Amino acid sequence: MQDVWENRWPTTVEDIPFGRLSVKMIDNFEKFGRSSVLDMEMLVNSMKNISTENIELIEDIVYRFRHSDDAFPVRDSIVNAIVRSYIDMDIAHRLVPFIKDKLGYGLLLDFYTANLLMNHFLEKNMTEEAAQVAYEMMFQEDFSHNLTNCMSMYCCVKRLQDIGDVQPEEDPSAPEEEDEWVRVNIVHRPVYDDHFDINKEHFRLGKSLYFLGQANVIPDENSSRKDLLNHSLQFVGLGLYNKFSKALDLLEKWIAAAKTDKTPVLFHKQMETFRNHLDWSPVRNPEEEELDLGQQTVQYQAKKLYLTEEEKAACVERFEKLVEEAKSFNGIADEDIYEHILNNIKGQIQNLQKDDIGIQRKKYQTWKTNMVDMYQKEMREEERRRKQKEIELKMAEMAEKEELILAHERKREILLARHKAPREKVKQKKEELDEDELEERMKSRKALIKKKK
Amino acid sequence: MKLFGRHSFFHGKSLMELTAQLKNPKGRVVTRLTFERYPEKSYYILSHVEHGYSGQNLTGVAWGTKVFRGYKYPNITRIDAGGKRDWRLIPKEEEEEYCKIDKVHEPKFKPEDIDTRLPPLMEIVLERNLKQRNVAYEGIPKLEGFVTFNKDDVTKRGVYFNAQKSSDSQTQTS
Numbered sequence: 001m002q003d004v005w006e007n008r009w010p011t012t013v014e015d016i017p018f019g020r021l022s023v024k025m026i027d028n029f030e031k032f033g034r035s036s037v038l039d040m041e042m043l044v045n046s047m048k049n050i051s052t053e054n055i056e057l058i059e060d061i062v063y064r065f066r067h068s069d070d071a072f073p074v075r076d077s078i079v080n081a082i083v084r085s086y087i088d089m090d091i092a093h094r095l096v097p098f099i100k101d102k103l104g105y106g107l108l109l110d111f112y113t114a115n116l117l118m119n120h121f122l123e124k125n126m127t128e129e130a131a132q133v134a135y136e137m138m139f140q141e142d143f144s145h146n147l148t149n150c151m152s153m154y155c156c157v158k159r160l161q162d163i164g165d166v167q168p169e170e171d172p173s174a175p176e177e178e179d180e181w182v183r184v185n186i187v188h189r190p191v192y193d194d195h196f197d198i199n200k201e202h203f204r205l206g207k208s209l210y211f212l213g214q215a216n217v218i219p220d221e222n223s224s225r226k227d228l229l230n231h232s233l234q235f236v237g238l239g240l241y242n243k244f245s246k247a248l249d250l251l252e253k254w255i256a257a258a259k260t261d262k263t264p265v266l267f268h269k270q271m272e273t274f275r276n277h278l279d280w281s282p283v284r285n286p287e288e289e290e291l292d293l294g295q296q297t298v299q300y301q302a303k304k305l306y307l308t309e310e311e312k313a314a315c316v317e318r319f320e321k322l323v324e325e326a327k328s329f330n331g332i333a334d335e336d337i338y339e340h341i342l343n344n345i346k347g348q349i350q351n352l353q354k355d356d357i358g359i360q361r362k363k364y365q366t367w368k369t370n371m372v373d374m375y376q377k378e379m380r381e382e383e384r385r386r387k388q389k390e391i392e393l394k395m396a397e398m399a400e401k402e403e404l405i406l407a408h409e410r411k412r413e414i415l416l417a418r419h420k421a422p423r424e425k426v427k428q429k430k431e432e433l434d435e436d437e438l439e440e441r442m443k444s445r446k447a448l449i450k451k452k453k
Numbered sequence: 454m455k456l457f458g459r460h461s462f463f464h465g466k467s468l469m470e471l472t473a474q475l476k477n478p479k480g481r482v483v484t485r486l487t488f489e490r491y492p493e494k495s496y497y498i499l500s501h502v503e504h505g506y507s508g509q510n511l512t513g514v515a516w517g518t519k520v521f522r523g524y525k526y527p528n529i530t531r532i533d534a535g536g537k538r539d540w541r542l543i544p545k546e547e548e549e550e551y552c553k554i555d556k557v558h559e560p561k562f563k564p565e566d567i568d569t570r571l572p573p574l575m576e577i578v579l580e581r582n583l584k585q586r587n588v589a590y591e592g593i594p595k596l597e598g599f600v601t602f603n604k605d606d607v608t609k610r611g612v613y614f615n616a617q618k619s620s621d622s623q624t625q626t627s
Contacts, residue, residue: 108476188463
């Protein structure tokens, strides 16, 4: 793949050095508010071995490009080039906060770049960053690509092993500040949609585990065992995500289906983590007064989704009942599944790699031809603009010459026009005088008045 | 920091904000929170979104199939209200349940029930004008000469009249 990557820029198109291009682009952004897509592609493909100042320059340019008209729709070639050059320069950890901020930087990863990134982070044992990438892919709710599903499942399970049994931190209490009231035209209501606005990591982990469990990533010849693994991951995911009623509804369904066959429904470890998170889940006070709209924040809206104490107690009761029911027919198995899942996924990944690489090779070639077409189009348009300017200049010159030549015949009209033309009113400026000068003026005036008398 | 001022009427997010964070907005279901005042289901299924920036504000236009109060419009409509902070994205799990249509709202009028008489002074003036210009007409001039209502036009569902703005309206006879 490396040879295709290094020859990705077509030779017929100009290759401008990085420093000059970046300065020109920032100029364009400040003058016109936009810089063309071709400039961005050129810039991003000339990133090799750059110093730290220039890295910040690139990040600034990406931000400004995203806030211009040309950035939509997001081009896969640009994102791929940025990610790949960051990986080559060993600064991929800097990318993670930019990938999280989709509105500001717009690095929406497609499947291949996500796989690359996750692979890079896992090789270096940076499980936290790898999991962040997996969460971003979950937000798109697109589980059609098998390799990405496998890789994100791998990252999430590894992260579960680290975080699953650790009590999450409590919400930071709002610091008491002085009352700074700010006047605004319209006070917008802060919105917490339960998807893009999630901040807590264990919520994101839980949600991605739930979705990946539904996508049936883990195959197995024995279908009931496959269901077992996927169901238990879904259950743990919902526990981490604090959607306990939903999880218990699903458990009821599985128990009802498994009672007749007496097959296991859950694993012991997952049940324990669910119980722990049930105990640790935060609680809200239903009798609290609602704050003014001006004082509300997104966190405040998020807290409205927590359980009350009564609901929590009801969930705990229901959970214990269902667990006893499952234990009555040996529904809870006692196995350590994480290692089994990881090995299973590794085998799958090795099978699916080759197809992915083949598809990406073709993509690089199509991007190359697209660049050539775009470049030729822009050159043609520039020539057209240049010719148009020349023609306009020539027309202006000719109009001047014509005026001079025909001036004698239009003498009378010119004189009339001169009379009728509006004259500029000359405004008299008010003189600013000091006190002494004022006194002198008043004295001279008084002297005049006296003289007249 | 505490804000005070006029409270906003909307309490949601703008469509452009939501779709800018999605790589593939095609096929996603989206509703407006003001549609919750109707008992029937109304939503849009997105097909295409174009974004742009005007200054610091994210603007744009979307296209999608419209389902309003249970009735599904046949063609793809343009959504211009994407900038209003009134929208909600529906997760893919709940799409099936949400898109099931139970009831359909029927607009409560028939074209026969419309009163097409003109105001009395206008009738008198019209008759006089038409006589002066020697234009032939039958009976009393009525609204049908000015406006047309096409029952079969589905995009005008719920809209009563399609007013003609051409200058020939006064000479047309019913």
